[in-house]
Amino acid sequence: MRRVWRDENGERHWVRGDSEQEIADKIAEQKFKIKMGQDKIDGKMTVKAWAKNWLHEYIDPRAREPGEPKKRGTMTQKSCDMYHQKTDGYIIPALGHYRLCDVRDIHLQKLLNTQKGLSDSHVKKLRIVMEAMFTQAFNSRLIHFNPAADLELPAAESGKRRSLTDYERQVILEVAKTHPHGLWVRFLLATGIRPGESAPLQVYDLIFDDPQPRVKIYKDIESGTEDRVSAPKTEAGNREIPLPQYIIPDLKKAVAGKPKDAWVFPFKDGTMLTETRLSNNWQSFLRQVDLAMGAETTPNGHIYDPKDRLSNGKPKYPDPHDPKKPRNGHKVAPDLTPYCLRHTYCTDLQRKGVPLNVARYLMGHTNIAVTANIYTHNGEEEVVMAGALIDGLAFENTAKKGKAADA
CATH class of the missing domain: 1.10.443.10 (Intergrase catalytic core)
Incomplete structure (x- = not known):
């Protein structure tokens, strides 16, 4: 017996079994592996599946315990959390539905460009995470070229x-x-x-x-x-x-x-x-x-956020003026x-x-x-204050000269 089923991204999967129960068990096993990012490790897996697998196998094991001496190849738990935050908050919402082998440098560059105007630190960290994620995919021979090799940083605040x-x-x-x-x-x-x-x-x-x-x-x-x-x-x-x-x-x-x-x-x-x-x-x-x-919020009180995306990467709440863009409340x-x-x-x-x-x-x-x-970092208030002080100083100097002349 053979059965075809589709996952949440619409990708088809095949299973074979001698009974309905065996097929059901195999489908459940495949779903679990997909959820854990352990399904077929190849270029046809989604970016979301690879990202989860990459974090679990290559990033999490490098986190040091509190108080543990610093060693080469390790990172603090705070740094580890940063990798998760950039992946879950930016990369997966924008690119998670793509097959790994279909990602091109233009896709990653577009994601970086959407961060234009945010802090320099945030933009640089996002590029670091994307470079690490896709470099590992390239080194593991899951993709034939590295789309993150030459990404350009957009204009950002200097921090x-x-x-x-x-x-x-x-x-x-x-x-x-x-x-x-x-x-x-x-x-x-x-x-x-x-x-x-x-x-x-x-x-x-x-x-x-x-x-x-x-x-x-x-x-x-x-x-x-x-x-x-x-x-x-x-x-x-x-x-x-x-x-x-x-x-x-x-x-x-x-x-x-x-x-x-x-x-x-x-x-x-x-x-x-x-x-x-x-x-x-x-x-x-x-x-x-x-x-x-x-x-601006949804009826349930959720503030519209640009990171609100569907599994296919499209905005969950489109901008009323431009449906292709996510709504920012x-x-x-x-x-x-x-x-x-x-x-x-x-x-x-x-x-x-x-x-x-x-x-x-x-x-x-x-x-x-x-x-x-x-x-x-002086502003308008400091300039006005300086002007008043300078005026006062000029008056004092004039008054002193007048007194000297009288003497």
């Missing part, structure tokens, strides 16, 4: 950090009044600390009873780990930051009655925030900011990250006239040139 716009600050502070993670976001903006430095903060790190209330910063989540706490990378990371008066009452309320060794910003079960939890907290907060800015800027809060803090220091060397200490920068780079 410079930026401050919040006045509108973003206004919306963020408004959302923070009611969002569960609002105090955490306000604290990052009020102190300029790195997100990873906020996770291991404990109640005894907050000093309220001094003439100048402050927070002690001397711990961070170790890079590439989820919850391994270590000292800052450099001595400059050890610092004490003054707490603004406007946030102290809410901080005191949040830690009231807690043990001295309790986390200031705990997870809902009372444990410490990990890198993943920090990211989830920000994404939850950012979604509310997006909605507050007027994000986001109103929040794609480069709005927690580090924008830190950059804004440094910019605020400049606007308040805090000396550069003091700002370097508060930011925890080893090299004062890093701080100076932020201080030199």
Whole structure:
């Protein structure tokens, strides 16, 4: 007996068996293998099937355990997650339905070009993942040429950090009044600390009873780990930051009655925030900011996203003005990250006239040139302020000359 069936991509599969039960069992086995990316390993498999197989066999085994010494050929779990994120979020939605042997360089270049204007880091990482994925397919002799060999990077932002716009600050502070993670976001903006430095903060790190209330910063989540706490990378990371008066009452309320060794910003079960939890907290907060800015949603409340694709790669929610393009309902800027809060803090220091060397200490920068780079990002407000100071200086010089003449 012979039976033909089609998978979700419309590809036909044949099975043979002596009974209906044997055929049913073989079909179930084939479906499982396809789901796991273990079906026929050749150029006719889909990009989605190869991507899943490639991640499982070539990327996941290279991830180091937290605290494990660095070895050649290994990567941190954070890097491993990046490969999954770029694959699942960009490559599979756009190219997953193609047969591996049918992918050409133009397909990959088009995908890269759709990322034009996003961060330089994101675009480069996406190219790295595509190059690694298709190079391995070529080396494994699944395809006769490597379509990712000479991809060109589209124009992208250079990756410079930026401050919040006045509108973003206004919306963020408004959302923070009611969002569960609002105090955490306000604290990052009020102190300029790195997100990873906020996770291991404990109640005894907050000093309220001094003439100048402050927070002690001397711990961070170790890079590439989820919850391994270590000292800052450099001595400059050890610092004490003054707490603004406007946030102290809410901080005191949040830690009231807690043990001295309790986390200031705990997870809902009372444990410490990990890198993943920090990211989830920000994404939850950012979604509310997006909605507050007027994000467009489905009737179920899902914000239309360009990554929403069907299994054949076509937009799940077509753009009303161009059905070939996916609908983008986001109103929040794609480069709005927690580090924008830190950059804004440094910019605020400049606007308040805090000396550069003091700002370097508060930011925890080893090299004062890093701080100076932020201080030199002057906008219209700084130009107007400089003009007023120059006018004042000219008046003072004229007044001094007049007094000298009178004498």
